[in-house]
Amino acid sequence: MEKGRILLSVTGFNPQRWHELLAAERDVVLKPDSATDPSITYAVVWKQPPNILAKLPNLRVIFSIGAGVDHLFNDPGLPDVPIVRVVADNLARHMTEYVVWRVIDHHRQGALYRAQQQKKIWHEPLQRPAEDVSVGIMGLGQLGRAAARTLMGLGFRLNGWSRTEQAMEGVTTFHGEQGLIPFLNATDILVVLLPHTPATEGIISHDLLRHLRRRSALGGAVLINAGRGKLQKDADIVRALDDGTLKEASLDVFEVEPLPKTSPMWTHPKVFITPHAAATSDPEHLIPPMLKQMDAFERGEPLDHIVDRAAGY
Numbered sequence: 126m127e128k129g130r131i132l133l134s135v136t137g138f139n140p141q142r143w144h145e146l147l148a149a150e151r152d153v154v155l156k157p158d159s160a161t162d163p164s165i166t167y168a169v170v171w172k173q174p175p176n177i178l179a180k181l182p183n184l185r186v187i188f189s190i191g192a193g194v195d196h197l198f199n200d201p202g203l204p205d206v207p208i209v210r211v212v213a214d215n216l217a218r219h220m221t222e223y224v225v226w227r228v229i230d231h232h233r234q235g236a237l238y239r240a241q242q243q244k245k246i247w248h249e250p251l252q253r254p255a256e257d258v259s260v261g262i263m264g265l266g267q268l269g270r271a272a273a274r275t276l277m278g279l280g281f282r283l284n285g286w287s288r289t290e291q292a293m294e295g296v297t298t299f300h301g302e303q304g305l306i307p308f309l310n311a312t313d314i315l316v317v318l319l320p321h322t323p324a325t326e327g328i329i330s331h332d333l334l335r336h337l338r339r340r341s342a343l344g345g346a347v348l349i350n351a352g353r354g355k356l357q358k359d360a361d362i363v364r365a366l367d368d369g370t371l372k373e374a375s376l377d378v379f380e381v382e383p384l385p386k387t388s389p390m391w392t393h394p395k396v397f398i399t400p401h402a403a404a405t406s407d408p409e410h411l412i413p414p415m416l417k418q419m420d421a422f423e424r425g426e427p428l429d430h431i432v433d434r435a436a437g438y
């Protein structure tokens with residue numbers, strides 16, 4: 126098979142570096158010259174405009190620029206070719222940093238110390254050890270497992286929830302609908318690393334949050350969402366923070382992004398916000414394995430990290 130051409134289609138950020146690295150080895154089209162460019166074999170995409178892929182007659186593989194592929198499924202004309210998503214140590218480390226940063230900040234009472242500093246208060250609050258705190262990872266996949274491993278090393282107790290039955294040493298695992306409430310009941314800090322699929326949309330509701338452990342070593346339950354904004358109901362989170370169902374939240378993702386200026390989350394004293402920046406795809410690390418996969422595909426070898434379309438991730 127000949128070296129296939131690539132369509133690079135991105136919205137929301139400047140793809141210059143992605144272009145340079147891909148173009149070092151292959152012919153790259155930034156905008157298809159014609160809507161039906163027959164020379165394009167691969168598409169490398171992040172939120173591509175709807176229906177552009179459907180018009181490429183010889184498209185063989187779609188590469189998602191992110192680990193999440195919900196951005197692709199928004200396209201009503203998504204062709205029926207394999208979709209490869211990002212699975213990379215670099216991304217997992219990046220996400221682990223974010224999760225550990227937020228877990229530690231909540232555990233070590235960062236918000237309280239920041240408030241004390243504002244008022245020049247010298248006071249040491251009671252600090253419970255990590256072993257008294259259970260972190261529940263919702264979505265025990267590539268990123269959830271990486272974060273769990275590091276948190277375990279810090280002494281936290283770990284629970285994990287997945288769609289299918291999973292095992293991980295040192296982690297108490299739960300799965301499926303029947304495992305959800307027991308998982309929440311055993312969790313003080315809920316870390317959401319699920320994909321956005323029809324089954325997970327809106328799952329982080331007030332009703333779900335009220336099942337978290339209240340008698341917690343932290344003095345209340347904590348939510349950290351670095352999965353997707355559409356997993357959560359923003360208004361329910363605000364309600365949960367206001368009525369004490371949640372003590373604090375760290376949110377990297379929101380129902381609408383960028384988070385509208387009118388959102389009460391921006392100024393909520395119990396919310397810590399980052400702008401969908403928990404683990405940004407880094408072309409320097411992600412392009413080389415992508416190009417390797419294209420070479421392997423052309424030698425007739427199987428692709429890695431193919432999305433299960435029926436499951437939606």
Ligand code: NDP
Nearest residue numbers: 192193264265266267268287288289320324351352403404
């Ligand atoms: P994986 O596919 O490796 O893991 C997904 C996990 O979620 C699996 O454990 C899976 O269960 C579980 N899951 C999926 N659907 C359900 C369900 N209906 N009920 C229960 N569990 C479910 O994904 P990654 O770990 O690589 O990535 C996770 C998500 O993180 C991405 O989809 C993306 O949305 C988000 N992300 C966010 C970033 C950011 O910067 N904020 C950066 C990168 C990713 P099972 O094990 O049974 O398959």
Ligand code: OXD
Nearest residue numbers: 191192193404405406
């Ligand atoms: C991803 C993301 O899915 O950056 O990789 O959100």
